[in-house]
Amino acid sequence: MVRTVVAGIDGSPESRAAAEWAAREAKLRGLPLKLVHVWEPVPEPMAQAPLLGAETQQHWSERIPRETAAGLRLRHPGLEMSVEQLTGGPAEALTKAAEDAELLALGSRGLSGIGGFMVGSVGLSVVAHAEQPVVLVRADEQAADEHESDPVGIPSAATPYRPVVLGLDPVGPDDSVIEFAFDAAARRSAVLRVINGWSLPPYYVYGLSADVGLYDEIARQQAAALAEVLRPWRRKYPDVQVVEESRSGSAANFLVDVSSGASLVVVGRRIRRNPFGTHIGPVTHAVLHHATAPVAVVAHD
Template structure:
């Protein structure tokens, strides 16, 4: 069965931006795209209100995804676009839709006055419970935002892609996350920045204030661990230029900072099959809320 790039659409600006990003990604991957629109039934007393009659319901459940698909077909010729309507809770329906998807793309509102996302309860729940990659896209995200600037200092879809950024724990690197990041960079014909942020064990802190050699030795060990973790992937993807960045300090802060000049940020999420709570990890949580580039969350064991 051919997997598809699935975009969740509810008619909001952020979901429309997500659908456009999904169309571009589908074209890069040579895959079809599916727009999933979830209709949550209106409680019976509200359904009787004049503004929530049959015409309004038809508008939301049929017209919006149909018109979105028509527009995407015009703007992205060659991309096969289908529409699927589901009924029920949005988080559950989108999580179910992701099961057979190559990846799921969702929209997320921008933080007013700040860079980054405002990830709602639906987005967080889907990210926490699906085992397929999920990409979060801000409202207003455009194709040119993923590209480097031209000689005039203006980003353009005609210029090369900005690098892909991935956060990696060199002590326990996961192949699923690394492969996703390398594939994304190779697909875009761009470089890969690997960010490895690490914190010193508490028992080292006091000694390091007077022992710079110990600090340098730990830094060297961390850098070597990162290089060793990436060695087989460099061999597998020789055309991807890799930049290794191993520094002490908050991994989340370093990833958010790197996102400013990236086309995509890739982070991992350890799969937890508990039905309760939305467990996405503190680093991934911070990146989701504050990165200014699209963020791909890749679930792994």
């Protein structure tokens, strides 16, 4: 089966942004793009209303993917593209659609147009249950938003990509998350910034007052652990420039802070096959809601 990049669309500005991002990603990966539109039937009494009749529902369910695909074909000539229309609950249908995908892109509304996401229940459910990477894209993301500014301060597709950012805990790292980030940076010829946020164990607090060098020693240990995890990946991707940043403090806060200058933020999510709850994890949850760049959530065991 041919792998595809999948974008979930519903006609909203944020889903159009996700489709645009997915089209660019499909071209970077040399893969076809599939647009998936999920139509959730309305209750029968509402379906009988004049404005919600069967013909109106069919019109809108066909118009959204048709117009989205037409716009993408104009902006991305030569990109292989298909459209799939599904019926049912959007979260369940999109999670199912992601099973055979290279990744799934979904839209998320920006908070007040300034920074951060407003991740709806569908997006959170898909992120929590899909076992393929899911990328959340804010509304109004354009191609230039992934690139550095030109000399007059305007992002341009002719300028280099902004860095890819990876949130990584060197204790129990997962290869699939690291490889996704390195691969994304390699395809963009972008710098990879690897962020490790760590906290002092409670029993060190009193020791710090007696040994002023203890903090520095812990910082060196954390930096060394991060470097050790990344060493084989540097060898595997020798052309990727890696910047390692090990800091004391909240990993989520650091990732949110650097997201404003990133083309993509990559975080992990441990797979929990309990069908109830979101199971996203506090760092990933915070990054999803507050980062200002597209966020890729990579599920792992």
